Amino acid sequence: MVLEEKVEFDNSKLNKWKKWALKGDMGVKGYRIVEGAYGSRVDKIEKRRYMVVERPHGVVYQHSYGLLSRFYEGLLNKKLYGTKCPKCKLVYLPPRVHCWNPKCKLEETEWIEMPLEGEIVTYTIMAFAATPFLKDLPFILTYVKIGNSCTAVPLQLREVNPLNVHVGLKVKVKFVDKPKGDLMDIYVVPAEKPKPPKRSKEEEERLKKDLKIVEEWVKKHFPKEQ
Numbered sequence: 451m452v453l454e455e456k457v458e459f460d461n462s463k464l465n466k467w468k469k470w471a472l473k474g475d476m477g478v479k480g481y482r483i484v485e486g487a488y489g490s491r492v493d494k495i496e497k498r499r500y501m502v503v504e505r506p507h508g509v510v511y512q513h514s515y516g517l518l519s520r521f522y523e524g525l526l527n528k529k530l531y532g533t534k535c536p537k538c539k540l541v542y543l544p545p546r547v548h549c550w551n552p553k554c555k556l557e558e559t560e561w562i563e564m565p566l567e568g569e570i571v572t573y574t575i576m577a578f579a580a581t582p583f584l585k586d587l588p589f590i591l592t593y594v595k596i597g598n599s600c601t602a603v604p605l606q607l608r609e610v611n612p613l614n615v616h617v618g619l620k621v622k623v624k625f626v627d628k629p630k631g632d633l634m635d636i637y638v639v640p641a642e643k644p645k646p647p648k649r650s651k652e653e654e655e656r657l658k659k660d661l662k663i664v665e666e667w668v669k670k671h672f673p674k675e676q
């Protein structure tokens with residue numbers, strides 16, 4: 451039984467995808483040979499020959515958030531929910547439906563509203579990403595411990611110079627204007643003036659140089675749409 455619904459997609463496209471899914475059935479419909487990048491360092495990329503196949507496929511992926519639905523529904527209302535074990539009191543965000551503490555024997559947890567503040571546990575600067583995030587490159591990906599949670603959530607950190615980010619930085623959780631019930635509905639911004647660790651001049655220069663390489667690489671490969 452559907453209790454509430456908000457689905458946004460073009461039905462005509464869905465039919466086209468369905469047709470492709472049936473007709474194409476992911477079968478190979480052609481190929482091209484291309485020259486592409488190879489290497490694990492953006493400043494030392496070689497060119498290699500690759501074969502790319504055309505494999506038409508259409509899909510609308512419908513999946514249930516199951517017992518974690520409360521968390522995602524909370525995002526729609528710009529609220530953050532975690533879970534707490536009634537036995538050992540451990541708090542989880544990302545939420546866990548059952549406590550991981552072996553002593554609790556998979557006790558079912560309880561939902562609690564979480565504060566919109568946390569602390570950076572670790573971070574990196576992304577030079578490449580999955581398709582939906584290419585437009586945001588380069589961005590800072592952090593793992594944030596929200597409130598008194600014993601786990602950390604991967605979130606984008608915005609509104610700060612990447613060179614000033616550091617472990618332990620206090621952050622605030624922000625919501626995008628129109629949440630969709632997805633982890634990308636939230637991101638973090640600094641809640642205090644960053645106190646980056648003292649670095650040697652060489653290290654500072656190296657970081658700046660590396661960052662510039664990333665920025666230029668991104669600009670070249672994923673130019674921002676005008």
Ligand SMILES: [Zn+2]
Pocket residue numbers: 535536537538539540549550551554557
């Ligand atoms: Zn427990």
